[in-house]
Amino acid sequence: MxxxxxxxxxxxxxxxxxxxxxxxxxxxxxxxxxxxxxxxxxxxxxxxxxxxxxxxxxxxxxxxxxxxxxxxxxxxxxxxxxxxxxPFRKIAVDGMRVIAGAAAIDAQVAKAAAKAGVAGLEFFRGVPGTIGGALAMNAGAYGGETKDILVEAVAYDRRGERRVLSNVDMKFSYRYCGAAKGLFFTSAIFEGRPDEPAAIEARMDEISARREATQPIRERTGGSTFANPDPAHSGGRKSWQLIEEIGGRGRVIGDAQVSERHCNFMINRGKATAADLEELIESLRKDVLTKTGVALRWEIRRIGERL
Ligand SMILES: Cc1cc2nc3c(=O)[nH]c(=O)nc-3n(C[C@H](O)[C@H](O)[C@H](O)COP(=O)(O)OP(=O)(O)OC[C@H]3O[C@@H](n4cnc5c(N)ncnc54)[C@H](O)[C@@H]3O)c2cc1C
The missing domain is CATH 3.30.43.10 (Uridine Diphospho-n-acetylenolpyruvylglucosamine Reductase, domain 2)
Structure with missing residues (x-):
């Protein structure tokens, strides 16, 4: 390097x-x-x-x-x-298939699918990222995830070779894509099932309303900080419940804070540094491990150097 x-x-x-x-x-x-x-x-x-x-x-x-x-x-x-x-934001619908560029915003893809009467992509309405991010993270919400609808993804490797990956090739698991390392996704084909546009839109509205009510979506946040642990290891408790249990809700380091609304979300209150956020998140991970024995896995990706 x-x-x-x-x-x-x-x-x-x-x-x-x-x-x-x-x-x-x-x-x-x-x-x-x-x-x-x-x-x-x-x-x-x-x-x-x-x-x-x-x-x-x-x-x-x-x-x-x-x-x-x-x-x-x-x-x-x-x-x-x-x-x-x-150039990578195009969205097209062909029968029950939706072809989307990797820079297309998930919610726009969900809306295009709904308009064309393609159901199954509604969950994208609740994920504020791009299709590239959804492929790399196996993004999902409210019972649906990228792996349920992906037919194939196009990517380039670090040597510039074009690759077409099937759903199986992507090695998806919960919020994880085993094939993503070193790949640059450029587009994807998804497949849904027929339904009435109005019914699909109603389900999307429900997803929007639930997000609005439970997540700090207008804050400077990175979404869910930790992936939910395997219920067999956590006694069925989700990450936010473990953070709640150790008294982490509202914890502050520098100008970084655990959201009062959803304690698996961290907030930059205005002047936080990345170091504040990383320290806050690591303090939660450490306390959850010490007090409950559950090792939480970062869902948020970190890049770059510390100062
Ligand atoms: C308020 C809020 C709510 C959220 N709710 C959810 C939710 O309900 N469900 C959920 O799954 N996520 C949720 N997230 C997290 C986030 O939206 C998803 O993980 C999303 O898929 C990330 O997409 P992105 O474009 O922002 O990717 P980034 O955050 O920019 O990157 C994330 C990862 O994807 C990789 N990546 C991005 N684009 C490409 C590409 N073209 N090729 C290869 N790799 C790429 C990056 O290298 C990185 O490793 C939420 C986030 C916020 C802020």
């Missing part, structure tokens, strides 16, 4: 856009973290493939979506962060 900051001069000529010293805090829900050496927004799939092929392999390259499950550390990210833009 390169030891010095990467600049545009280390990178191949592309048709897309490079931004040096790019502020990543503006691109994540938590609104914290240092800059990326370089942010790359490819013009299209060929441009991404060319970039991955020609960029020296010792330069780290990391894909992000809209940063709704991401904590960027305060020292920023050495290397290149790839963020897909509008």
């Amino acid at each position: 390169v030891e010095r900051p990467v600049t545009k001069t280390d990178l191949p000529f592309v048709r897309g856009k490079y931004v040096e010293n790019a502020d990543l805090s503006a691109l994540t829900w938590f609104r914290v973290g240092g800059p990326a050496d370089v942010l790359f927004m490819p013009a299209d799939e060929d441009d991404l493939a060319h970039f991955l092929k020609k960029t020296p392999q010792d330069i780290p390259v990391y894909p992000i979506g809209v940063g709704s499950n991401l904590l960027v550390r305060d020292g920023g990210v050495r290397g290149v962060v790839v963020r897909l833009g509008s």
Whole structure:
């Protein structure tokens, strides 16, 4: 891995856009973290493939979506962060299949499916990320998850080779995709089942209302911090219940706080650093382990260096 900051001069000529010293805090829900050496927004799939092929392999390259499950550390990210833009946001419906670019917002995909009378994608209404993030995280909500509806995903590996992955190839499990490491997803095909648009929309409205009532969705947050543990190990208790049990609700470190509304959500109250958030989350993990014996697993992804 390169030891010095990467600049545009280390990178191949592309048709897309490079931004040096790019502020990543503006691109994540938590609104914290240092800059990326370089942010790359490819013009299209060929441009991404060319970039991955020609960029020296010792330069780290990391894909992000809209940063709704991401904590960027305060020292920023050495290397290149790839963020897909509008060329990757297309959504098309063909019969019961929905084809979506990896930068398409999950809720928009859910809405397009509903309008075309394709049921089964309603849960995407409750996930504020992109399709790329949903593939990488096996995103899910209210009883549905990406693995239930995915037919295949298209991705490029770090050498720029195009790959088509079937549902089985993705090695999905709860909030996890075993195939995602080192892959850059560009699109996906989902399949639903027929239903009346009005009925699908009513279910989506219900999901919206439940989220609004239970999650701090207007705050600077990263969504669920910990994946729920295996019920066999936690006595059926979810992450938020374990945090509640140890008295973690509302805990504050620096300007980072455990949400009062949903204690598996962390909040940047305004001036939190990534270090505040990481320390707060680790303090919960430690206390939950000591007091209940349950080891919680981070669902939020962390990238970059500490200061
Ligand atoms: C208020 C709130 C509520 C939430 N509720 C839910 C919920 O109910 N269910 C749920 O599952 N999640 C939930 N989340 C978490 C989050 O929305 C999901 O994990 C989402 O799938 C992340 O997508 P993203 O585009 O924001 O990805 P990011 O946060 O930007 O990245 C997350 C991971 O995905 C990878 N990734 C992103 N794009 C690509 C790509 N194109 N190719 C390869 N890898 C990629 C990144 O490398 C990273 O490892 C919530 C978050 C918030 C803030």
